[in-house]
Amino acid sequence: MRAKEKSYYSVFFFLLTVCLSLFLAPQGFPQEKFRKSPPSPFPLPLLKLNPVESTTLTNGLKVAVFSQKNLPLTHIELIIMAGERHSPDSLPGLATMTTRMIGRQTRQFSQEKIQETIESLGGNFQAQTYLDYSRITLEVLAEYTDEALALLKQMILWPSFNQRSFDSLKREIYYELVRKSVNPEFLAKRLLFQLLFADHPYHKIAFSRDDIRRIQLKDVKDFFTQLYLPNNSQIIFIGDLDLKSAAKKTSHAFFTWKKQKLIPSTVPSPQPAVKMKIGLIDLPQRNDVTIFLGNLVFPQSWAETYAYSVLSHILGGTPYSRLFLRLREMKGYSYYVFSEMEILKNCALFTIRARVRPEVLEESLQEILAVIREIIVNKKIANYELEQAKSFLIGRLPVELESLDNLAFRLTSMNIYGYGNEYWQKYYSNIMSLTPDDVFQVGQKSSLLTPVITLTGNKEVILQNLKSLDIDLYDKNGKFLYTLRKGEKK
Amino acid sequence: MKGKNWWERSLLLWNLLFCLLLAARISLLAANRFPYPGQTHKLKNGLTIILSPGSYFPIVALAVGYRVGPLYEKPEQAGISYLMENLMFQGSQNVGRMQHIRYIQRVGGVLNVLTSYDRMIFYQSLPSHHLPLVFWLESDRMARLSLTRSAIQREIMAIVDEINFRHSRDPYLEYEELFNRLLFPQFPYYLPLYGTKNNLSSLSPREIRQFYTRFFCPRNAVICVTGNFDEKTTLALFQKYFSSIPGGSPPSLELPSLENQQFQKVERTVGKETIPSPAIFLGFPLYTLQSKELPVLHLIEYILLHGQSSRLQKRLLVKERVVLRLSGGLETRGQVGAFKFFLSSTNATALARAKRILWQEINKLKSEAIKEAELTKAKRLYEKDFLQNFLTASSRAVTLIDYFFSGKSVTAPLEELKKIQAVTPSDIAGIMNRYFTNNYILVQVEIK
Numbered sequence: 037m038r039a040k041e042k043s044y045y046s047v048f049f050f051l052l053t054v055c056l057s058l059f060l061a062p063q064g065f066p067q068e069k070f071r072k073s074p075p076s077p078f079p080l081p082l083l084k085l086n087p088v089e090s091t092t093l094t095n096g097l098k099v100a101v102f103s104q105k106n107l108p109l110t111h112i113e114l115i116i117m118a119g120e121r122h123s124p125d126s127l128p129g130l131a132t133m134t135t136r137m138i139g140r141q142t143r144q145f146s147q148e149k150i151q152e153t154i155e156s157l158g159g160n161f162q163a164q165t166y167l168d169y170s171r172i173t174l175e176v177l178a179e180y181t182d183e184a185l186a187l188l189k190q191m192i193l194w195p196s197f198n199q200r201s202f203d204s205l206k207r208e209i210y211y212e213l214v215r216k217s218v219n220p221e222f223l224a225k226r227l228l229f230q231l232l233f234a235d236h237p238y239h240k241i242a243f244s245r246d247d248i249r250r251i252q253l254k255d256v257k258d259f260f261t262q263l264y265l266p267n268n269s270q271i272i273f274i275g276d277l278d279l280k281s282a283a284k285k286t287s288h289a290f291f292t293w294k295k296q297k298l299i300p301s302t303v304p305s306p307q308p309a310v311k312m313k314i315g316l317i318d319l320p321q322r323n324d325v326t327i328f329l330g331n332l333v334f335p336q337s338w339a340e341t342y343a344y345s346v347l348s349h350i351l352g353g354t355p356y357s358r359l360f361l362r363l364r365e366m367k368g369y370s371y372y373v374f375s376e377m378e379i380l381k382n383c384a385l386f387t388i389r390a391r392v393r394p395e396v397l398e399e400s401l402q403e404i405l406a407v408i409r410e411i412i413v414n415k416k417i418a419n420y421e422l423e424q425a426k427s428f429l430i431g432r433l434p435v436e437l438e439s440l441d442n443l444a445f446r447l448t449s450m451n452i453y454g455y456g457n458e459y460w461q462k463y464y465s466n467i468m469s470l471t472p473d474d475v476f477q478v479g480q481k482s483s484l485l486t487p488v489i490t491l492t493g494n495k496e497v498i499l500q501n502l503k504s505l506d507i508d509l510y511d512k513n514g515k516f517l518y519t520l521r522k523g524e525k526k
Numbered sequence: 527m528k529g530k531n532w533w534e535r536s537l538l539l540w541n542l543l544f545c546l547l548l549a550a551r552i553s554l555l556a557a558n559r560f561p562y563p564g565q566t567h568k569l570k571n572g573l574t575i576i577l578s579p580g581s582y583f584p585i586v587a588l589a590v591g592y593r594v595g596p597l598y599e600k601p602e603q604a605g606i607s608y609l610m611e612n613l614m615f616q617g618s619q620n621v622g623r624m625q626h627i628r629y630i631q632r633v634g635g636v637l638n639v640l641t642s643y644d645r646m647i648f649y650q651s652l653p654s655h656h657l658p659l660v661f662w663l664e665s666d667r668m669a670r671l672s673l674t675r676s677a678i679q680r681e682i683m684a685i686v687d688e689i690n691f692r693h694s695r696d697p698y699l700e701y702e703e704l705f706n707r708l709l710f711p712q713f714p715y716y717l718p719l720y721g722t723k724n725n726l727s728s729l730s731p732r733e734i735r736q737f738y739t740r741f742f743c744p745r746n747a748v749i750c751v752t753g754n755f756d757e758k759t760t761l762a763l764f765q766k767y768f769s770s771i772p773g774g775s776p777p778s779l780e781l782p783s784l785e786n787q788q789f790q791k792v793e794r795t796v797g798k799e800t801i802p803s804p805a806i807f808l809g810f811p812l813y814t815l816q817s818k819e820l821p822v823l824h825l826i827e828y829i830l831l832h833g834q835s836s837r838l839q840k841r842l843l844v845k846e847r848v849v850l851r852l853s854g855g856l857e858t859r860g861q862v863g864a865f866k867f868f869l870s871s872t873n874a875t876a877l878a879r880a881k882r883i884l885w886q887e888i889n890k891l892k893s894e895a896i897k898e899a900e901l902t903k904a905k906r907l908y909e910k911d912f913l914q915n916f917l918t919a920s921s922r923a924v925t926l927i928d929y930f931f932s933g934k935s936v937t938a939p940l941e942e943l944k945k946i947q948a949v950t951p952s953d954i955a956g957i958m959n960r961y962f963t964n965n966y967i968l969v970q971v972e973i974k
Contacts, residue, residue, distance in 0.1 A: 065772055071620050071666060074629065075658035081584040081754070104582055106560040108913045148844070152835040156899070158906035177910055354631055424632060431634020431653040434583040438651070438918045 083434065083464055087457040088447060089279040093287050096267025096295045101282045102274045102447055110181040110275035111440045112174045114188060115448055118263035119168040121237035122301060126250075129243030133205065133251050134259045135163045135170040140201040143194040147201065150187070157183050167238050168303075168381050169452055175440065178275055185289040192264065193293055202253045213245045217512045220326035220492035221389065223317050227490040228328040228387065230514050231315050236306040238380070244513035266293045272447050274440060305382045308332040308483040314507045315488070318495035324371065325394045325493035329404060330387035333377075333482045338459075342429075342466050343478040344384060348377045349425045350417055350475075351407065352388055358407050359388065369393060369400045379453060386484060394497040398504065405485060412479030416472040426467050433463060561916035564750065564926045564936040567761065571773035572745030575764055576926050576936055578752040586753035587919035588660045589649035590668070591927035594741040596717035597644045597781060597860050604714070605685070606729060606737050608721030611639060611646055612681045613734075614742075619670035623677070626663050633659065640924055641719055643859040644779065645931050651920035654754040658763060664749070665767035668742060673735050686723045697801055698870075698971060705807040705969045708792050709866075712782050715859050743774025750926045753919035784813040784862050789965050797972035803850055804877045805870035807969040808884065810961050812856075812863040817933070820856075821945040822957045823865065827855040828904035829896065829954070830887065831867075835903070837887045842869070848880040865961065874972070892958040895951040908946050 090100035116135075123130040139161055140147050154161050159176035172191070176184040216222045230242040271290075273282045308331050335341040352359040352375030363370040373390035392400040411417060436442045450459055491498060495509070499520065509517040562580035569575065595607050617623040630637045635652030650660055693699050703718060710716040740746075749768070751760055789811055797804075812823075830838050831854055842849045854867035867884060871877035915925040916939065926936045935941050 065669075065770070067619065067670070068770065070766070071662070071669075073620070075662050077633075077658065078655040080653075080655050083584060085583075108560055109910070109917075148835065148840065151833075152903065155833045155835050155907050156903040158910035160910075177906060177913075356628055356632070428632060428634045431656065433634070434585045434653060435634055435636060435651055438581075438583050438585060440917070 080430070080464070083460060085437075085460045087460075088450065090270075090451075091279060091283050093266070093283065093290070094295075095290065095293055096265070097286065097290055097293065098270035098451075099279070099283045099286045100270060100272045100447070100451060101277065101279045102272070102443070103276070103278055104274060105276055107274070107276045108178050109440065110176055110178050110184065110273065110277070111444055112176075112181075112184060112188065113272040113444050113448060114172040114192065114269060115272065115452065116170045116172070116264055116269045117168070117301075117452075118170050118259070118268070119166050120241040120243070121167055121303065122263060123240045123243075123259070124255075125237075125240075127247070127255055128240035129209075129247045130251055130255055130259050131170060131240075132165040132243070133209065133248070134256045134264075135165045135172070136205055136209070137197055137202065137256055137260075138163050138172055138195060139191050140205065141196040141198060142190040143196050144190060150191070153183075153187055157187075159184060167241055169448070171448060173441075173444070181275065181277070182285060182289075185285055189289045189293075193290075195260070197253060197257050197260070199253055202256065206248060206251070210245055210248050213248065217245075218319070218321075220319055220322060220324075220391075221328075223319070223512060224326045224328040224490045224492045225387075225389075227315050227317060227492075227510060227514055228330055228488060231313060231488045231490065232309060232330060232332060232385070233306055236304060238306065242514055244515075246513055262299065265296050265298060266290065267295045268298055270451060272444065272451065274444060274447070303381045305334075306332055308334075308486075309488045310483060310486055312486050312505075313488050314502075314505055315490045315510055316495060316498060316507050317490070317492045317510050317512060319492050320494050320496075322493045323394070323497075324391050325397050325491055325498060327390045327392060327397075327400070327404075328387060328490045329389075329401075329487045330385060331483045331487045332383045333386050333478070333484075334383050335478070338462075338466055339470070339474065340478050341379065341384070343470055343474040344377055344386065344482075345429060346417075346422065346425045346467075346470055346475050347411065347479055348375045348386065349428060350421050351375045351411060353425070353428065358411065359390075359404065362407055363390065363392070363400060363403055367396075367399070367403060369396045369403065373404070379449065381453065386482070394493060394501055397491075397498060397501045401489065401502075408484050412476070412482065412484060416476040419472065422470065422472055422475065426470065429467050430464055561913070561939055562752065562922065563939055564752075566930075566936060567764075569744065569764060569769050571769060571771060573764075573768050573771075573773070574748040574930065575761075576748060576750040576923075576930060577755075577757055577760060578750065578922060578926055578936075579755055579757060581753040581919050584654045584754050585651055585919055586654045586657050586660075586751060586755050587649060587651040587923040588657070588664065589647050589750045589752075589920065589923035589927050590664050591645055591647040591748045591750070591924075591931060592742055593644060593746050593776065593779070593931065594646050595642060595644045596714050596719065598741065598777070598779060599714050599717065601713055602725060603729065603733065603737065604717055604725045605721035605723065606726075606734065607646065608641070608719070609678075609681055609685060609726060609729070609734070610738060610742070611641055612685060613671065613673060613677060613738075614639075614648065614667055616677045616681060617672040618666040619672065621663060621666050623672075626667065629659060629663060635660075636920070643717075643719065645928070647924050647927050649920050649924050651753075651918070657751075657755055657760065661763045661767040665771065668744070668747065668768070669771045671738055671742065673731060673738060675731050678729075678731055678734055682726045682729075685721055685726060689720065689723050692720065698805060698868075701796055701805075701969055701971050702807060702868075704794070704796065705809060705967060708794065708967045708969070709809045709811055709864050710784075710859065710862070711787065712784060714781075715784070715862065739774065740776055743776060744768060744771050745773040746776035748927050748930050750923040750930075752923040752926070779860065781860050784811075787813055789813070791965055791967075793968045793970070795970045795972060797970075797974040799974055801971055801973045803870045803872055804874050804973060805851075805868065805971045806877065806881060807967070807971075808867040808869075809967045810865045810963070811965065811967070812858075812865060812961055815858070815861060815863050818945075819957055820858075821942075822949050822953045823856045823863075823961075824908060825901070825904050825946065825949050826865070826891070826954060826957065828907050829891065829900065831855055832904075833907050837891075838867075838884065841883050841887065842880055846879065846883065848876040848883070888958070888962050892955065892962060896954050898951070901949070901951060901954070905946055905949070909943060912943055912946075 086103050088102050092098045120131045157176040157180040162173040164171050174184045226242045233239040359373045363373045369392050371391040375388045378385045507520045562578045564576040564578040567575040630650050633656045637650035640647045707716045849869045849871050851870045869880050871880050916922045929936050
């Protein structure tokens with residue numbers, strides 16, 4: 037009898053437990069234990085990427101291939117070492133004008149015909165200029181690689197620099213600059229380049245509408261003749277082809293492109309800002325302030341470059357970084373705040389960009405500098421922060437490389453700045469071996485606490501809220517106007 | 527004799543076995559080549575799985591598609607789908623508010639959501655060794671989304687702000703909404719993708735929870751995994767994280783038929799002082815759209831609008847330079863659709879000229895057979911865009927789910943490309959004459 041009672045009780049309690057758990061479970065079914073916390077990842081797989089193979093043709097044109105089996109498209113990049121730093125001092129913007137003339141017209145083809153030919157190869161075309169080089173990109177269906185190279189040959193070997201195309205391009209770039217003249221980020225970044233690289237050829241990237249007006253067709257032709265040479269260029273392929281076939285195709289298309297003597301060009305090492313400086317461009321219609329804050333850093337090895345990457349990530353790489361959490365989430369000063377690092381020849385540019393409320397401009401600047409000070413002067417980063425940064429940097433690389441355009445950009449940088457194939461192979465191990473000391477040391481070596489700061493926004497409001505610093509005023513073309521001493525009004 | 531027969535038979539068997547193995551190997555190789563076709567599986571709770579292994583890089587993408595969107599909404603619930611899309615990032619039982627985004631970004635991944643009128647696809651791409659993380663995150667919000675009163679109120683306010691912001695940024699938006707109401711006169715076809723604020727504040731948390739339970743359940747979902755992963759392990763993850771979630775009973779899509787809708791040409795002139803430049807919206811309704819007509823309509827998009835050498839871009843933007851903005855194309859909403867054009871010009875004279883050119887080009891494509899070379903160009907541009915959809919793991923995952931929802935083959939996606947290749951000049955003329963008729967909607971926006 038007792039045994040029977042006991043079994044009734046156990047059935048009753050079992051049913052009660054089931055009913056209670058069903059009732060208490062939010063969506064009407066019980067939750068398994070494993071759902072309570074994130075699962076562990078699988079072991080980190082190796083980043084096994086094909087090496088970039090390269091060769092140099094007899095005319096000096098370097099051919100590099102990143103082979104990807106079964107890729108149905110071919111991505112072709114022609115890199116010419118004719119960046120904005122190569123523009124003559126009197127003609128900033130010339131490198132950009134020259135690159136953008138490519139593909140406008142050739143001796144055989146009108147612009148319309150070129151465009152039609154590209155699209156009939158299932159392709160697209162871009163021509164862009166950076167600080168150190170220019171980049172002409174053609175991406176087509178893989179079966180039309182030869183046709184794409186034939187078209188590229190037309191553009192490079194037989195361009196037709198006629199006055200009509202030139203005038204039309206000049207108008208186009210001029211109006212692009214007019215449109216950008218209300219863009220606070222564009223203006224602040226351009227002024228930052230202008231001030232940081234004041235005595236260095238890189239300052240020419242900050243060209244203005246007046247500079248564009250000065251450029252003549254003859255200047256473009258001369259620049260092209262001097263620098264668009266096979267021995268000053270390289271061609272990079274991404275696609276289902278090997279080096280042998282890429283070299284054969286390139287040689288077939290470009291064997292008449294003649295090697296010529298190059299005027300040697302060296303890049304002087306730029307100097308970092310050693311004293312804080314503030315530049316302002318007045319945008320009276322804005323009710324916020326855009327801040328660009330930056331300085332040059334000089335990594336001496338890959339280990340140091342990666343340490344700077346970690347530093348940048350922890351400072352402001354994501355919405356969960358220190359700057360974002362402090363300025364936006366905790367203080368409510370900014371709409372956004374991020375940091376970035378861009379590798380250049382002989383240096384790297386470290387920038388922080390933010391958009392803040394004008395009434396807390398001074399506090400925002402102080403807070404940004406305080407966060408930098410904490411990380412490079414006061415205290416080494418915590419181990420967990422370092423591990424999170426490593427996890428991000430290791431994870432983001434393959435995700436980024438999946439896009440052909442990103443991959444091409446990375447390959448170009450590898451070639452131009454001499455990363456070498458070990459860049460891929462050692463990427464994970466180089467990141468993994470970083471310690472909080474490494475990050476602290478590069479931070480201490482840097483001049484991030486004496487940055488150049490550029491601001492765009494309503495001058496009157498900015499001056500009311502930034503009384504403790506001298507401010508240099510510039511117009512939208514980057515022309516210096518006057519200096520306002522601490523708290524002075526004009 | 528007996529021995530020879532045995533020998534011959536066994537040779538035959540071995541040959542047969544060899545051929546079978548070879549065929550299996552060939553099909554395996556084909557499956558692991560671009561565009562990496564998908565294989566479908568189904569869990570007992572009705573969840574559909576698509577696996578498409580293959581990637582050059584050590585990454586994976588996981589996309590979750592739900593059959594939900596404005597076309598599933600009731601009049602008194604208009605805007606609820608967009609609200610749900612926002613709420614899907616506001617936390618679930620084990621994942622805090624906005625933490626889904628943070629978990630993915632922290633490991634270097636990227637994520638987004640793609641919404642259309644009848645589907646919502648959440649997707650993320652991340653390093654392959656973090657695949658279990660995304661299973662944990664997506665299963666948690668499918669099983670137990672946090673639909674607290676405060677989260678709902680916060681998101682409703684955010685959407686109202688967002689809609690107001692959209693209107694303040696885009697001076698043509700209110701006219702586009704009017705254009706859609708004229709083009710799709712019946713509810714719910716005219717609803718905007720980004721929701722509507724009118725009914726949001728009257729939605730009760732109970733209604734929202736019911737909507738979530740009905741639509742965001744395994745039986746109404748498709749999950750696609752693409753990239754570098756092991757199939758067996760991944761199927762085990764599906765079993766672990768998704769099989770215990772109740773399948774649910776999603777409603778089927780019941781839409782009013784527009785087939786017998788009386789449609790007449792409408793021309794409306796609207797405007798106000800703050801319009802930056804005059805513009806027109808022109809639309810042709812496609813109420814009797816058949817799936818076999820879609821490839822032809824896609825090619826018409828390329829011939830008229832896509833690419834710098836397309837007819838309208840060439841004439842309006844390059845040669846005559848009479849427009850500031852040109853956009854448009856095919857838009858489908860369930861079984862119906864529309865072909866739309868939008869043009870804006872610096873002044874009324876230029877716009878009138880642009881409008882004339884637009885009609886000239888439409889009529890030309892109706893009356894003159896397109897040349898093979900031009901059609902081939904359009905097909906190759908389409909092919910490139912098609913291939914791009916399969917190039918990255920995340921775009922492939924989204925495309926395969928989209929194919930599944932649209933009844934296209936996920937196991938042989940190249941079949942879709944073949945349909946495009948088969949289009950002839952007479953198909954183009956046929957569709958142009960069938961749909962680009964005098965039954966159109968024109969909304970002219972003027973500076974008043």
